[in-house]
Amino acid sequence: MPDPAPARNLQASHRTLRDASALAEAGLLPPGTELAGLEAxxxxxxxxxTPAMAALIDPADPRDPIAAQYIPDPAELRTAPHEIEDPTADAPFTPVPGVVHRYPxxxxxxxxxxxxxxxxFCFRREVVGPDGGLLSTGQLEAALAWFERTPAVxxxxxxxxxxxxxxxxxxxxxxxxxxxxxxxxxxxxxxRVxxxxxxxxTAALAAALTLEKPLFLCVHANHAREFTMEAMAALQRLTGAGVVLLGQSVLLRGVNDSAEALEGLFRAMLRGRVKPYYLHQLDPAPGTARFTVPAEEGRALLAALRFRVTGLAWPTYVQERPNGGGKAVVGPVWEDVV
Known part of the structure; x- marks a missing residue:
């Protein structure tokens, strides 16, 4: 079994980095980076x-797949014609604050x-942030009341x-x-935690996830290097508490857009007892065009893995339908694979 990836950047901070200056001070930006663009x-x-992700970034590599996921880029302020603010249509399917009901x-x-x-590349990047968007006590009680009176869910x-x-x-x-x-x-x-x-x-968090009813934890990861020794220990703590782990990933240009990268990702998940569940086609949020991998290319990448990985490593490749229509399976169609 290959060892998890070692830390790449020994200058990484021991605190979460939250602005361009902090990224620069931690040595995570390529030489010559203009801070004004990142501040915008x-x-x-x-x-x-986080320190865990900062430690994996190699700033000397302009194509580092971890940096691509987390380090801001001025391209984020350019909205492509096909991009929309709410690509998964959360808003029209929100009966009460905090609840989205698209499926029966x-x-x-x-x-x-x-x-x-x-x-x-986050599809909710317009609304997430450090202010937390925490539901108030009244909003949370209203959300729970909605679930209580909606027996179809x-x-x-x-x-x-x-x-x-x-x-x-x-x-x-x-x-x-x-x-x-x-x-x-x-x-x-x-x-993502x-x-x-x-x-x-922690042990306390793992204990909080121990319930009589079935609970599944979907772990979001996009590259094998994210499965560090610390991450593997965290996953083991969760499975030791009886939590069933699934994996979800987004197909991203410059991160995992090769058969080798996807194979490495899915194998790393299985080593952590995480069953690959979904591979998502990128949702067209504003400023994310540089990450787009066409669906036909995604199908070809998965087809290339056909006889290289166990069926346990196989996720369902999905794409959100427009206007809140839910997920559609993108393929590939195996009858067409030679």
């Missing part, structure tokens, strides 16, 4: 690079909009933002409230 980006879109049998709950890191998906940014005590309270609803059968959490900020995965 920061005025619109939040920046956060499941709904999202967004208790907060803060994240440990802010991905430069059998699965609640906690997202945001990152639900694992909540304190273990608050998270445990919220999960227990949801699990107590008779018609709610499954709980799911989507999170286990790889982006693995120190947050």
């Amino acid at each position: 980006v920061a005025a619109r879109y939040a920046i956060a690079v 049998d499941r709904a999202l709950l967004k208790p907060l909009l803060a994240c440990p890191v802010y991905c430069r 059998r699965e609640v998906i906690l997202t945001g933002g990152d639900p694992l940014m909540l304190s273990p005590r608050r998270l445990s309270w919220l999960l227990e409230r949801l699990a107590a609803i008779p018609h709610v059968e499954i709980l799911r959490i989507h999170s 286990p790889v982006a900020d693995p120190g947050r995965v």
Whole structure:
């Protein structure tokens, strides 16, 4: 088994980096980078690079796949013609603040909009940020009341933002409230924390995820190097507490747009007991065009892995339909693969 990737940048800070100057001081920007352009980006879109991710960035490599995900770029202020503010159409399907109900049998709950890191390709980049977007007590109670009176919903998906940014005590309270609803059968959490900020995965947090009802934790990671020794330890802590781990990734130009990179990512997930679940086609959020990989190229990449990886490593390749139509399977169609 290959060892997890070593730390790449020994100058990385011991605190989360939240502005262009901090990135420069930590040695994470290429020589000659103009801070004014990055400060303009920061005025619109939040920046956060945790120590765990900063330690992986090689600023000497202009094509570093970790830097591409987290280091701001002036290109983010250019909106392509096909890009839209709410590409997943959360707003039209929000019956009460914090809830998104697009599918009959499941709904999202967004208790907060803060994240440990802010991905430069995020489809909610217009709304997430360090102010947290935390639901007030009244809003959260209204959201829980909506779930209680909506018996068609059998699965609640906690997202945001990152639900694992909540304190273990608050998270445990919220999960227990949801699990107590008779018609709610499954709980799911989507999170970057286990790889982006693995120190947050304490024994207390793992205990908060231990419920009588099934709970699935979807871990967002896009490159094999994100599965450091610390991340692997965090994942082991979670599985040791009985949490079932799934993996979700976004197909990104300059990050994982090769068969080799995808194979490495999926194999790293399995070593961490994470079952690859979704590979997402990039959602067209403003300023993300540089990450776009055409769907036909994505299909070809997956086809190239056909006989190279176990079926356990295989995610479903999906794309959001416009106007909140939900996910469509992109392919490939295996009958067409020679």
